[in-house]
Amino acid sequence: MRCEAAPSATSPPAEPAAVFTQFVVKLYSRCNFGCPDCYVYEHRDRGWAAQPLVMSPAVMRRLSGRIAEHLRSHRPERAQVILHGGEPLLAGPPVLERFARRLRADCQGLTTRVDLLVQTNASRLDRAFLETFRRYGITVGVSLDGTAESHDRRRPDRAGRGTHAEVARALTLLRAPRYRPLYGGLLCVVDLEADPVETYEALLAHEPPAVDLLLPHATWHFPPPRPPDGGEAPYGRWLAALFDRWFDAPRRETALRLFDSLLDLYLGGTSTSEMWGPYGSDVVVIQPSGLIEYNDVLKTVSAEAARSALHIGAHNFDRAAADPGFAAERAGLAGLCAQCRSCPVVDICGGGLRAHRHSPDNGFDNPSCYCADLSFLIGHVRERLTHGVSMLRARFVQGRWSA
Template identity: 45%
Template sequence: MAVRASEPPYPFRQFIVKVHGRCNLACRYCYLYEGPDAGWRTRPAAAAPDVLARTALRIGEHARAHGMAALSLVLHGGEPLLAGADTLARFTDLVRDRVPAGCTVHATVQTNATLLTERRLAVLARHGIRVGISMDGGLPVHNALRTDRAGRPSWPAASRGARLIADRFPEAYAGILTVVDPTTGPVELYESLLALRPPALDLLLPHGNWSAPPPHWDDTGARYGKWLCAVFDRWWEAGRRETRVRLFEECIALLFGLPAATESLGLAPFDAVVVETDGSIEQVDSLKSCYEGAAATGLDVFRNTFDEALRHPGVAARQAGAASLAARCRTCPLLTVCGGGHYAHRYRAGNGFANPSVYCADLQLLIRHVADRLAEAAAPVPASLEGGTP
């Protein structure tokens, strides 16, 4: 389904740069290394200096062209710390040198935490790079599938790294990202993560779609939605003081009609772009869970600008708002909050992404549950969102 945005392209404001394309772990569920897209095998393990230099130039060019006051730089992988903390620091400094005066670069490295040391954290903190940690939970049993390539558990090193940043460099601690596993106890898992003192949590639904459904999923039980509702209640009843939970905060904001930026909810224009280790410009990695080449654009930082990437049909579709959604989604009363869900979760072989999310029932349950809690707190909630089904 070809979709044209009704307005000029919205500039990229989040630049995800693959500084290293390999990982020191071998998580058995990893959609990137175990999924349908094996493009990583033919790319360099690490981004060469000329790739990083050209990427910094292109980011600065894009920021200047669109008069940006701020942008997000995400140092990613694989495991980005395999490139070395000094490399991450030099590249971040280079990006800051290339953007126009007055443009703030918010830099974050997303790591599995196993390679964090005091020296590396000191380098990152000194260069204004915050650290986001990916783990499956705050207990060894939650991380049983996150092993190194020799099959050894990653938990001892990962938990040590998380505690090190919480103890010694709290100002550099961005938070923890966790993919929801509905077979775990929701409150137990949430509280186990609180023990690692994250300033924020990202709870992500595992990447799946109609042709390759998520694990433990069925189309009526809303198992993931029930799990998220249980965590929401625990977070809500504690007064939201223990940590920020991005998914919940953005759901609340959207229910009040406020802008919120997330891939999972809302209709805000898509604004993220990926640069691979060979300089290829791609859409986000989550698309690689759908089919081989789903994220490809055919562009690279040596021959193309990010403005050219904005004109790619896949990017245009994700900036078209409700126009890119299935008819059922466009008539749903939850549209402005749900936004059709995560783009990758809408895929079905044969008709692409013009479908409701595979998590449609889960998202409906969560959004209505949050709306009910707001109503109980005497907060104004749009009447069309109170109870019932679309």
């Protein structure tokens, strides 16, 4: 929060104000898919059932004004407003256009670049939506779980039918020259039952400009599925196999945020993935009713873990940033358990996602339930980079000798 009075000469330096740069806007509270692993509808939190179906114009106006006010006050270089759900396209093009028009008007003249995105299952994506997205510069991210077999198993509709064909149709339209600039990329959840290389190549078939991979959301009390004979770190091994395929390609085929961020950290940069780095989270979620909530991933933990007592009608985002729940989300290394803080790769791993650390015995004071997997992947990537540097050095030396 900003300090109202100037500090005296003997006052300690004021801490920088907490700033949100990712606003997840839940325009619609229901979904037409019945994904068995969905953290919104199939885990512990049933709060969606009490939400209005769609965000009202009044809440949209208030929310848009609050976002612009926060960015105008703090002036971050960049911010994202992510239209989400449920399935946001169920709200229809007029609803999405109403919010986008309002936000673009309210944010006009800001020094912050405001990226407007929609994350969708794409089953309803058509030209009417895409024309709306073109008018307001809305980038489209599509959830697609690899091969048709894997996707249909993990993302059926409410009647249990596969949805891959619908999504593939939408992606063909999105890749057309008129709409290609709107194509943000694909989001895929790791599926141990699917081959990692086949998964990656199935995603590549849709020519994504970027791919992101997510681990299934889980906790120590509700652990991720692991095959009985999967051995140590099955998710880490799965990701390592995909990394090798991506890393060894003769040319760069697509950006892969999970791996790009990991490599950036190794090279002294920063991460753009929540999975890596010691930074904490700057995400705020706004429900259709106007309730302000913590990171959605916390719905994996319990029915109350993502909820705050804040509402967009009564509280601005500076007030939300000062809330203890949001402070815990951005605690970074200070919010980790002693085991994590003493770990040699903590500056890379950052403890993993906060929700994945939860146990009913001691809350979030644990390593990630994916600790072994993250450690394996980090070690594998480090070995590949070290070997790669050695190979380059050897080639350089050989070149000098041949001269």
